Amino acid sequence: MDFDIDDEQRNFAQHARDFFSEQAGPEHARTLLAAPGEAAPGRRVLAELGFSSLTIPEDFGGVGAELLNMALVAEQAGRQLAGPSLTTAARVAVLLADDADRLAAFSEGRLSLAVLDGPPSGSRPSMDVVGATHFLALDGDDLVIGEGRVTLGEPIDATRGLGYVELTSSEVVAQDAQARWARARQVACVILAAEGLGAADRAVEIGLEYAKTRETFGRQIGAYQAVKHRLVDDWVAVNQLRSLVWWAAWAADHAPDQLPIAASAAKAYCAGTFETACETLIHVLGGIGFTWEHDAHLYWRRAKVDRLLLGDESEHLAAVATCTLHAADAAATGELQPI
């Protein structure tokens, strides 16, 4: 067993870390709340660097990497609240798997896509529709693509580019697309959890830094167990989340039968972990944490939104339980059957 990333992956993640800390960051997320638009670094740059085409095969203009590599990039993107989400890119790669032309156009940044959740006649709030020209949706059993009318709401986290979309044109890309749609959503959950991992990790890091410098009653606040233990619990949870994200990303390419459980486990665990980490951060910071100027609320906003995207915690907890119960039941009855 070797459950670790290798040196090449570590270097790659470092490269992504440097890039996102220059090209994105909470200050962009704050600006976006006042002046809506596409989040930094934006589609074009993500495509240019090959980040959004990481999981698209080389023959189709992509990088041909495994989902794990994209998860490593997504973690770094999450730390800086970058957008649009790599979730969309990962999902597109699965949905358009046999559409060479569109994949190539997407890889090269010529086609700006978002994926809609809910009916194409009037979607539920969907990610990254800000700046998208075309939309993928599930219409009955058909995967369709089209242009659409976008209605933006007032954002909690403006980096997610959320809006309602009504398709105004529609072309069938693939029939019988239910299974593909489900897999794309699982892959998207893994990447969303990876982004949440990076953001939660950063939230804990900011809290730890502050706890080591701020003094009250003559001591650093990190000496107080009420502060220390909350930060430790969050740090432990973030580390556990990393294990689930890595496992789920690995499973997508190497153990597809484990993907449904692993993806839901990562998504569900991320929801609580990220949210709690942000609540701790704000609390540990004291009054400064409650200000518009501090970055804490930008992470908190991301957490509040992400936990509900692509299925909330309850949905994914139930999915983990149901899949596990079925698998155990099948194994138990299987034993009784003559071979």
Next chain:
Amino acid sequence: MNFDDTPEQARLRAEVRQFLAAHHDELAHGDGAYLEEPGHERVDELRRTQAVLFDAGYMGLTWPEEYGGGGGTNAQQAVINEELHRARVAGPVGHVGLGMCGPTILRHGSEDQKQRYIRRLLRADDMWCQLFSEPGGGSDLAALRTKATRHDDGWHVQGQKVWTTLAQHCRFGILLARTNPEAARHRGLTMFVIDMEAPGVTVRPLRQMNGHHSFNEVFLDDVVIADSERLGDVDDGWRVALTTLMNERMAVGGGGGELGVRSDVLVSHANRLLPRLSEERRVLAVEALGRVLVESLAARYSGYRLQTTLEKGEHPGPESSAGKLTAVRVAHATADLGLRLLGEDAVLARSRDGDWRWASAAASTPGIALAGGTDEILRNIVGERVLGLPPDRPRTPAAATATPIAESR
């Protein structure tokens, strides 16, 4: 990243699987740790199990061959442990010896001690206990008062230990005692091997809240220990104890292992009982099950990451404390959900169809959160040693010489 066996590991796995099937009747089985009263009969059965496994070469695989170990790798031991778990073989009864005393002897013991003790410990021919905690020193271990004074015939030990797990079955123990009352609290301690059958050793049973008699009080009244039974240098016992404690946290959940009822047991329990629930309650129960399973997967896969670092030859560090914290939480949630699935029957210690496991597990988990370092102490260790947060300094002048928390148990 991969979870595959090497060809050699696959061969080992197949061999172990076959062995465990062929010797099924010679082995004790169970649904998880701490469920059953460790009475003499059960303990004897478990000791025979451990001996069978030792004779097959499956215990102490990573320990040096010259003392009875397998001279193998952590990866091999992990394969064996997975197969033991899969075959539902009950966890080794000599877990205190295997997890704590053995590693301490291997690291700090004399050649003679290793020759005499290790093989018999691995085979559970001798059971071992850990005599650290005292009425006045648990979390604050360095406050312990049991004294050992040097005489011509060896060290004379006077004092009392408490919460000593399985002492009633043990032939030997490792004992931490104060040898220099003048020195700073954690400087004046020394570690010994104690013969539990020596004159002056009295083991008195304590009954735990789960009804079991597992831990004990141990009275030490002028017990003589030869100087050759010292582990490590005089007054250097604190360093030796840290080896024990580090290994303890690794053994107790740090490696991602399950501390309470196995999660697959909970899943089959749920499969059986969910259909009996009303629709509304079923929805709630399924979500609750999902939560336990996700926590348990998170702990398991984090254990695999730790396992990977071990396989690369690194020693367990303070981060294994995090593993114990989460394993405790999983054990607690598992027991609680198992109990609640029984519905109204859960008000009795045994359900109508005779299921006693969940009430027993629920009454056992509070102890797991204390033993081997309480949740609070472990959080301090992670916070101070891993995350670099400032120590929780004592506030009174009298306690000013106290051990920094992160170094205590």
